């Protein structure tokens with residue numbers, strides 16, 4: 001059974017030990033980075049990200065990091081869909097030993113269920129992004145209802161993406177699920 005569990009003294013080490021294949025390492029920030037970033041947010045009186053250990057039958061198999069965002073007027077989600085507030089899926093991963101067994105999809109359904117409880121306030125949508133070359137992420141998110149927004153940007157610099165560019169490994173695409 002898949003569960004989202006808060007990070008505790010007991011599961012903390014297992015979260016830090018989660019690993020990906022060398023090829024996947026650039027797809028998502030490490031759990032150490034996510035937890036360190038959460039600490040900085042808390043010290044600066046910002047809303048903490050919602051970080052959970054993803055557990056399968058009591059074993060830690062992944063983690064998820066969710067944020068709560070009020071969107072700028074210029075946001076594509078605001079202009080295109082009228083979204084004012086979103087939950088953003090900042091990071092999501094399943095350990096390399098547990099991938100390809102349907103567990104990521106089950107965990108994403110739990111994540112969406114959690115977001116629908118509006119833990120940090122009401123919101124219009126869930127948003128996320130992934131590298132254009134990340135076929136597994138694209139397939140997973142589409143399978144639970146996310147739709148690409150059409151936004152593509154340079155995932156390294158955050159700048160505009162030029163469709164003429166051939167180095168698509170740096171293209172990041174946005175996707176959205178309405179709530």
Ligand SMILES: CC(C)(COP(=O)(O)OP(=O)(O)OC[C@H]1O[C@@H](n2cnc3c(N)ncnc32)[C@H](O)[C@@H]1OP(=O)(O)O)[C@@H](O)C(=O)NCCC(=O)NCCS
Nearest residue numbers: 027093094099100101102103104105130135136137139140
């Ligand atoms: C992306 C990731 C979370 C998928 O987790 P998973 O447990 O392996 O996925 P599942 O087995 O639950 O598969 C769910 C769906 O994802 C898609 N999918 C999974 N692996 C895939 C692959 N290698 N290629 C294409 N689609 C894939 C399929 O649509 C699949 O549904 P289906 O089996 O019904 O066709 C996992 O591969 C991972 O952690 N990757 C590295 C980190 C990462 O890229 N995170 C996302 C950052 S945006």
